[in-house]
Amino acid sequence: MHPFDAAIALAARPEGGWLGHTSTAYGNMVGPFGGITAAQALQTVMLDASRQGEPVALTVNFCAPLDAGEFVATARAVRTNRSTQHWIVELQQQGQTCVSATVFTALRRQTWAVDEHPPPPVQPPQAVPPARMPAPVAWIDRYEMRFLEGALGGAADGAERPSSRTRLWVRDAPPRPLDATSLVALADVFYPRIFRRRARMVPAGTVSMTVHLHADAPALAAAGEGWLLAQAQAQGFRSGYFDQSAQLWSESGVLLATSLQTVYYKD
Amino acid sequence: MHPFDAAIALAARPEGGWLGHTSTAYGNMVGPFGGITAAQALQTVMLDASRQGEPVALTVNFCAPLDAGEFVATARAVRTNRSTQHWIVELQQQGQTCVSATVFTALRRQTWAVDEHPPPPVQPPQAVPPARMPAPVAWIDRYEMRFLEGALGGAADGAERPSSRTRLWVRDAPPRPLDATSLVALADVFYPRIFRRRARMVPAGTVSMTVHLHADAPALAAAGEGWLLAQAQAQGFRSGYFDQSAQLWSESGVLLATSLQTVYYKD
Numbered sequence: 001m002h003p004f005d006a007a008i009a010l011a012a013r014p015e016g017g018w019l020g021h022t023s024t025a026y027g028n029m030v031g032p033f034g035g036i037t038a039a040q041a042l043q044t045v046m047l048d049a050s051r052q053g054e055p056v057a058l059t060v061n062f063c064a065p066l067d068a069g070e071f072v073a074t075a076r077a078v079r080t081n082r083s084t085q086h087w088i089v090e091l092q093q094q095g096q097t098c099v100s101a102t103v104f105t106a107l108r109r110q111t112w113a114v115d116e117h118p119p120p121p122v123q124p125p126q127a128v129p130p131a132r133m134p135a136p137v138a139w140i141d142r143y144e145m146r147f148l149e150g151a152l153g154g155a156a157d158g159a160e161r162p163s164s165r166t167r168l169w170v171r172d173a174p175p176r177p178l179d180a181t182s183l184v185a186l187a188d189v190f191y192p193r194i195f196r197r198r199a200r201m202v203p204a205g206t207v208s209m210t211v212h213l214h215a216d217a218p219a220l221a222a223a224g225e226g227w228l229l230a231q232a233q234a235q236g237f238r239s240g241y242f243d244q245s246a247q248l249w250s251e252s253g254v255l256l257a258t259s260l261q262t263v264y265y266k267d
Numbered sequence: 268m269h270p271f272d273a274a275i276a277l278a279a280r281p282e283g284g285w286l287g288h289t290s291t292a293y294g295n296m297v298g299p300f301g302g303i304t305a306a307q308a309l310q311t312v313m314l315d316a317s318r319q320g321e322p323v324a325l326t327v328n329f330c331a332p333l334d335a336g337e338f339v340a341t342a343r344a345v346r347t348n349r350s351t352q353h354w355i356v357e358l359q360q361q362g363q364t365c366v367s368a369t370v371f372t373a374l375r376r377q378t379w380a381v382d383e384h385p386p387p388p389v390q391p392p393q394a395v396p397p398a399r400m401p402a403p404v405a406w407i408d409r410y411e412m413r414f415l416e417g418a419l420g421g422a423a424d425g426a427e428r429p430s431s432r433t434r435l436w437v438r439d440a441p442p443r444p445l446d447a448t449s450l451v452a453l454a455d456v457f458y459p460r461i462f463r464r465r466a467r468m469v470p471a472g473t474v475s476m477t478v479h480l481h482a483d484a485p486a487l488a489a490a491g492e493g494w495l496l497a498q499a500q501a502q503g504f505r506s507g508y509f510d511q512s513a514q515l516w517s518e519s520g521v522l523l524a525t526s527l528q529t530v531y532y533k534d
Binding site for chain 1 (some may be wrong): 314323324326328330331345346348351353355357363364365367369370371373375376377378379380381382383384395415430431461464465473474477479482483486500501502503505506508509510512514525526527529531533534
């Protein structure tokens with residue numbers, strides 16, 4: 001079984017809801033990698049027998065660190081319309097909510113379509129050397145990363161940079177066919193933008209992450225096990241919080257997801 | 268009383284929660300202007316006696332149209348930490364959820380700060396003529412709008428445009444000192460990007476709206492009754508949904524809010 005599938009596995013509880021567990025394979029400095037937690041929250045909806053349609057948008061709030069071990073996940077369909085559905089998800093430990101999320105699913109239809117934000121012109125993944133990340137955390141090894149711009153640790157001279165932007169080629173390690181859950185996890189693959197902008201590490205962590213999935217089922221299937229081009233940049237930093245705007249494209253240049261995060265920082 | 272304050276007024280219910288009502292002053296084609304609904308959802312948290320801190324981020328999901336009349340609003344603090352708090356909000360009519368939301372509040376601290384996304388160079392509001400909007404909906408009259416780019420109805424020749432971007436100066440009409448609730452409403456002031464990109468109107472409506480409030484209390488106070496520079500653009504349109512990325516700056520160029528929306532369209 002792929003480590004990603006093992007990490008998002010949920011067991012139905014007789015009394016309702018699901019039992020999940022944190023994944024040491026996706027461990028971060030404090031608690032698990034946020035992307036895997038977001039994927040677990042989405043998986044709670046994906047496994048629900050009453051779900052209709054594909055995920056289109058979700059917001060995951062990291063309310064408190066998940067302790068290593070089990071959690072209880074519940075998904076409630078707060079509104080079911082003819083072709084759309086709205087969900088509220090909570091992950092709890094010891095009866096306390098650690099993660100809250102809203103998920104929007106819909107039966108998608110073919111319509112006029114266009115990607116207004118094209119991928120930037122970059123070198124193909126084969127031409128970019130693999131990253132060697134300095135951070136000794138497990139989840140980094142769950143992804144192959146090839147940085148085009150803004151790798152962590154590059155020129156950590158303490159001089160403030162004019163841009164927080166990072167661009168990289170990224171995919172699951174080992175490769176795994178893309179689906180909605182892994183795409184959501186990949187949307188959190190960027191280290192905190194404050195590290196890049198200030199060229200040094202400060203305490204920081206994602207508080208809330210919103211992902212709009214442009215990828216419908218055919219686009220996910222077409223992306224397959226290929227590389228994704230991923231880009232993230234902050235728009236502003238103030239009073240302990242910054243935002244992160246991100247885009248992910250398939251190797252062939254199809255926009256798969258866009259994201260906006262709220263991230264805590266201390267400085 | 269300013270029409271905005273009348274619209275977001277909530278009455279405490281003896282049995283818990285709040286009683287609100289839709290506002291004809293902010294009426295839209297179907298149901299109310301989404302921005303006023305988002306402001307009502309936030310106001311449910313703002314009025315809660317157990318709230319700590321200022322709103323930093325929220326996601327509002329428009330699950331079903333609100334019928335004209337009363338609704339019941341509830342806010343639940345799902346997690347309260349030392350300096351942060353996570354909320355789940357629901358607005359219901361006839362016991363059915365019409366709006367769900369998550370709100371993140373925090374005690375903000377002065378930190379290193381920078382606006383990475385600067386305002387575009389534009390003419391001052393005094394140099395731009397007022398908009399005359401063709402849409403006969405009430406909420407349009409609750410705002411003064413001066414379009415710099417991408418006004419609705421401009422050159423509706425049916426020819427597809429290369430960009431969905433709109434830029435405008437905007438403020439409450441009559442002017443009202445900016446606060447978190449009015450800023451969230453203003454973050455929804457843009458008409459659907461599909462109208463702009465395709466140069467024609469099609470059925471469309473916001474499904475989910477995330478706002479990151481860069482504006483802390485001093486920034487809101489400094490913005491006062493001044494104009495805001497507001498900009499919105501889609502990143503991609505596919506299978507019935509597009510996203511909308513938006514930025515709002517104060518008249519003096521301070522980044523106040525960024526946003527990502529998911530919008531339904533039919534075509």
